[in-house]
Amino acid sequence: MRDPHLRDIARRLRRDATAEERRLWQALRQDALGAAFRRQHPIPPHVADFACLEARLVVEVDGGQHGDARDAARDKAMAAAGWRVLRYWNNEVRENLGGVVADIARVLGDRSEWGSLTR
Template identity: 45%
Template structure:
């Protein structure tokens, strides 16, 4: 992701757009891969969990997030994998998020495999949450 990518923006850009305005724009201009994932994630369709799309978190906008388990799903095109992505991921991890990244072509061509990886990660996060909850109860 380069510094000109709206998802990597600070709270406002030169034109004065706020993060919420940028997120709203991104929601209405989804890529084909984002549309495919959103079809499966919206309305509690995936594991009966609530996902949000194009959500500002700190100075970044994430593609999809399940806040309950602090899981971020990113649909990546060719602009990803640079230093800005590394800094973004590092900051999001310090905030307690797990990040899964999928290439757009994998989402479009191997949707079930992508969903299965997401399911496995969420099951692991659910298991970790249960362990933490039982520790707190004792």
């Protein structure tokens, strides 16, 4: 069953997206990399910035408040649920969007690995 509280959090996060999240979303949306992404997708008990359901891939865009033990615990919980997590700093998205997108495309590139991402 879907958690309505988590759904509301996801809606708020979509509405209040950072400039970097909006910029990366423009690069990921509409299957731009050959894979569909959702933004602010609930993965209980968390909400991922971006998620490719088919590849079980999460992409997080982090500001200065990130990079601590909470993020490590979040990544571990998502990995235990079968998700692979990629993290990029805001400045990477701002200064090297092409490199970030290329890195995500590289991970998505070998579809034969997608099954292994769920283990």
